[in-house]
Amino acid sequence: MAKCTAIAASGNPCKGTPLSGSSFCFHHHPDNAGKLSARGQRGGKTGGRGRPRVELANIKTQLHELADSVLDGSVDRADASVAGQLLNIVLRAVTVELQVREQLELIERLEKLEQAEEARLASLREPGSGFGA
Numbered sequence: 001m002a003k004c005t006a007i008a009a010s011g012n013p014c015k016g017t018p019l020s021g022s023s024f025c026f027h028h029h030p031d032n033a034g035k036l037s038a039r040g041q042r043g044g045k046t047g048g049r050g051r052p053r054v055e056l057a058n059i060k061t062q063l064h065e066l067a068d069s070v071l072d073g074s075v076d077r078a079d080a081s082v083a084g085q086l087l088n089i090v091l092r093a094v095t096v097e098l099q100v101r102e103q104l105e106l107i108e109r110l111e112k113l114e115q116a117e118e119a120r121l122a123s124l125r126e127p128g129s130g131f132g133a
Helices: 030-046 050-072 077-125
Strands: none
Touching: 050 077
């Protein structure tokens, strides 16, 4: 089976499977440089997986404290109502962020599966691959 002709960042030959009609894998193909750069930039903007959990825990703590303050009379019910509404908006924003991140991860996984399938089909089309021989 053919291998990518590029040299990896480690200095070793790339072990990737070349795209159909090319001697380069997806990651080393010159046409994909912009796509890979955009992915790298997007990855840095989404933050770590732990950040939303921390934000959710903080909101939960604030809501508990707010409820306790209303119950003990140290915070007015009207003020607590507005604060609760604002915390709900933040909670919704975190939820949307998680949904967007999940969609981006699914898109990336789908692209990898499509590349693998394309490489598999290309290898079946190669002479001597055993397919139809």
